[in-house]
Amino acid sequence: MTTESVYTAEALKAELNSKGWRMTPQREKILRTFQNLPEGEHLSAEDLHHRLQQENENISLSTIYRTVKMMARMGILRELELAEDHKHYELNQPRPYHHHHLICVRTNKVIEFKNDQILTISQKVADKYGFQVLDCELRIVGISPEGQRSVF
Amino acid sequence: MTTESVYTAEALKAELNSKGWRMTPQREKILRTFQNLPEGEHLSAEDLHHRLQQENENISLSTIYRTVKMMARMGILRELELAEDHKHYELNQPRPYHHHHLICVRTNKVIEFKNDQILTISQKVADKYGFQVLDCELRIVGISPEGQRSVF
């Protein structure tokens, strides 16, 4: 199953142009790739690069890094720090797609879960400080049952 | 004001020994440094290195990286991913010291806030999956009032 698209190429173009920037084939393909991603899947810059190459889309790693960072700043993508040492990106979905992460420090296992209270709490906190919310994530770090069985 | 110590050098030694590991002067000094840190302050590996050098404690960067990662895995330190591209560490405090982060993608400003519901929610989620909680953090990413005034 694929997540429903929340951001069209036209909307992206309009927003870019409003800032004096340009729509490009690369940006459109990157947006489309994330929109076609099954729910819960997230890509690193390298993952995205490979996936595009398999579709015969040659987009340089530089452009990918530049684009995902830009889209994260625009609120189109969520930038995730999971257990590994590189960032992952996924489409920033509204409730009820929004999910959070439970991470094991020993096995690096990541479990996703949903919780409606988190967004409500985040909205309230952001309001208090005048922030516009792009994304919120509850990261629970702990030790999984498998991890508890190993010494470290 | 300094946070109250929740983990003594003796307790650290006992826990290390129980795993067949050793207590060392370096580990004790690193623990002490975090315990003397004002509430809300967090250090990167580099920060910690500089701070120790100012106290004439020569501990190599390698050892610092190895030690903070170990302490994070033990649940003694929290490993934070703030707006910058390197990790920060702080003592992992129980309620009511526990705090969360509101981060601006444009200005990199970070605001800390507390919320009692988060820990409760985290505990419940972790229980469901059999995880032991070491740390939980609500990361709200958005645009601050100052950021909203700039084009990007």
Added chain:
DNA sequence: ATGCGTGCAAAGTCTTTGCAGCTTC
């Protein structure tokens, strides 16, 4: 026509690792 965006290659930053010698248990 202007100036933003891309690709390439090089550089940069943060972090990890191999190894010899030292230290703790």
Added chain:
DNA sequence: GAAGCTGCAAAGACTTTGCACGCAT
């Protein structure tokens, strides 16, 4: 005494940047 730990230097992984050319507006 055995095994873990440290410091050093080198390597590694991921990400950013300078520049010339191309493309969207």
